[in-house]
Amino acid sequence: MFAPLIIPDKPASRAAVQGSLTAPAPRPPSPAIARLRERIARIEHLHPRDPSRPLSLPFGIEAIDQALPTGGIRLGALHETASAGPDTEHAAAATLFVAGILARRDGPVLWVLRQADLFAPGLAGAGLQPDRVIFAEAGKQVLPVMEEGLRQSGLAAVVAEYTGKLSLLASRRLQLAAEQSGILALLIRRSPGFDDPALNEPTAAITRWRIAALPSPPALPQAPDTPGLGRARWQLELTRCRGGEPRSWNVEACDATGRLGLVPDIADRSVKAA
Amino acid sequence: MRRVVSVWFPTLPTDRLRQPENANTAASPPLVIVAARLLTAVDAAAAALGLRPGMNLAQAQALVPGLAVQGANPPADAAALARLAEMGLHYAPLAAPDPPDGLWIDVTGSTHLHGGETRLLRDLLRRLRAQGWAAHAAVADTPAVAHAMARFGGGGVVLPDAGVMAGLPIEALRLPPETLADLRLMGFERVGPLAAAALAPLVRRFGPLLARRLDQAAGTLFEPITPIVPPALIQARLAFMEPLLTAEAFSAVIVQLVDSVRGDLERAERGARRLDLLFERVDRSVQAIRVGTARPVRDAHHLGRMLDERLERVDPGLGVEAMHLIVAAADPLAFVQTASSLVAEPSPDIAKLVDRLTNRLGEAQIYRIAPVQSDVPERSLRRVPALSPVAPNVTAAWPADWPRPVRLIDPPQPIEAMALLPDQPPVAFTWRRVRHLVRHADGPERIAGEWWKRDREWLSVRDYFRVEDEAGRRFWLFRRGDGSDTDTGDMRWFLHGVF
Secondary structure (H helix, E strand, C coil): CCCCCCCCCCHHHHHHHHCCCCCCCCCCCCHHHHHHHHHHHHHCCCCCCCCCCEEECCCCCCCHHHHHCCEEECCCEEEEEEEEEEHHHHHHHHHHHHHHEEEEEEEEEEEECCCCEEEEEHHHCCCCCHHHHEEECCCCCHHHHHHHHHHCCCEEEEEECCCCCCCCCHHHHHHHHHHHCCEEEEEEEEECCCCCCCHHHCCCEEEEEEEEEEECCCCCCCCCCCCCCCCCCEEEEEECCCCCEEEEEEEECCCCCCCECHHHHHHCCCCCCC | CEEEEEEEECCCHHHHHHHHHCCCCCCCCCCCCCCCEEEEEECCHHCCCCCCCCCCCHHHHCCCHHHEEEEECCHHHHHHHHHHHHHCCCCCCCEEEEEECEEEEEECCCHHCCCCCCHHHHHHHHHHHCCCCCEECCCCCCCCCHHHHHHHHHEECCCCCCHHHHHHHHHHCCHHHHHHHHHHHHHCCCCHHHHHHCCCHHHHHHHHHHHHHHHHHHCCCCCCCCCCCCCCCCEEEEEEEEEHHHHHHHHHHHHHHHHHHHHHHHCCCCEEEEEEEEEEEEEEEEEEEEEEEEEEECCCCHHHHHHHHHHCCCCCCCCCEEEEEEEEEEEECCCCCCCCCCCCCCCCCCHHHHHHHHHCCCHHHEEEEEECCCCHHHHHHEEEEEECCCCCCCHCCCCCCCCCCEEHHHHHHHHEEEEEECCCEEEEEECCCCEEEEEEEEEEEEECCCCCCCCCHCCCCEEEEEEEEEECCCCEEEEEEECCCCCHHCCCCEEEEEE
């Protein structure tokens, strides 16, 4: 019924295969598969220690939430995000994506920076109010400070901006710290180069997201010559997901409350060549 | 034999205004202190110009043009005196303020520690003068004699039973001014004749105070002084049979010390703000580590961990034979109920995390962002300490209708841009040698300079545009100048942020 998913390995080929990356309709899993998944989930500590607390933070978009084994961004786990292409250096799209996730959750957030180029009014524009965020300029100690934050209860999430190689050992340590405390850990990978191979090396993060900007449609589709900017669009790529499959969606960027929107006209049929 | 030091601060109110903590008040000499239009104190420069306490302010200002005048503040003077009394505790365990302008220090049995009375007085006066306090001091065997000699006898060491009081003026007896005036009318100038006169008629006329002062001066009536209680430091010290060398051993000791300090803090209902841990090494030198907390803390685990993290800075040398933990600063910390089904879920406490990050990275590195009422993007925010309360709904200060980039490129990077008309966004721009074609754009958003800050901002203008290139990336560009008048800017284009 549907062609098997093809995940582009190079950003250059992404535009070409965009059309084939449409979301297949979810299939209800057979009972045997469900049982197996249950067992794997138990092995992987996918169940919350405290059943009264939510396990994950849904995006509110069915297509994305169904692709994630916990029905959303899992709390108490490490997630990696990065921007694609020339934005890898500033990671603006990835930062907005993270700010949008945090905007949909309450509680204080620790944001570990290497250098201070973050602009708080921009975060507030994605719904993350500045009174919730404690910034820590950690220089070279980004990962130790992140772990410190994860081992401390009371935070809703810890965000770290990290440039450089992330070893499996280090990411495993962060993942375990997040698992123990139940704090959401989000890592924004930055790199001065476009296609840094270090960003593709395996880590212990349970999901890995790659966000690329897409050309947005005119602000007024019926009058394309009217000047103005509509809502930005992203290609949201789930390049790795423990217990799930890599997927890709075209979405509308975060609004003022941090919510994404699925792009309707591309989700259902292939897009014409731009 | 009792020995008492009396210290006299002849210009206490003016000296207090010259202390570093009062640096913002106008205290340039000549300075006078005024209450109810009358001079209550004058500094040395004003006294040299002929001003005296009790003078009318108008008269003083007529005599000395450009006189600095400050209002009297007796509570602040009393507080300064209390602090000076704490300093007196350095010399002896008993010290007390002697209002309005003096100190008592009962140095009985402690002068040998400072090399005798003469050296003690010299050291005391040197310290006070170094801190900007004019002072005179005398030591005698009764408070009354010491008090009188400090003020009227030139100070110094008064030997027991020297009989110096007889030659002093009757003002030295600490009597009310009206009594003194009447005694002078009766012909008494010095203490000696007054003490020799028949006491009964004088007491009948002036009251029992006169007799008491004479007895105190003669040393026949004991005059107690009420010492201030030294600020109790909460501390714990542990000495070891064998010198310790390893970090593990230090950690174990820290657990014990912190536990003992925690009990004391609990009884005092206080929480530590600053902890000093001293390592007394076998070679008699002392190593110290100090940790601070953002809020009063009594949690032994938290305090212990903060000290542990600092252990790497300690050089144990040949070994540490004792460790001494001092709560150098503590603030009240009452017990609070943290869990109950009746109260709401407590807001999570992040003070511990802030403490640990602050001790790790430094105070300036942990902060929150608060908005500032300014339209210039770089000035629209400021850093505030992480635990300071930020008013909710703070985004009111940031324009909600005009989206701001999530990364600010500071300073703005110059770009080559091409725009068709001054009011229009560029059609293309080159940033870092990469050419971007603008597909969509929004703007201009004109931000004018804040002319009230600097004259040069009077005319300066920036026109901001949000643009999207052919790949969908969004940038925040601005042109310096309004596009027509070169006085407002040089029309160059800059990239100020990415969305």
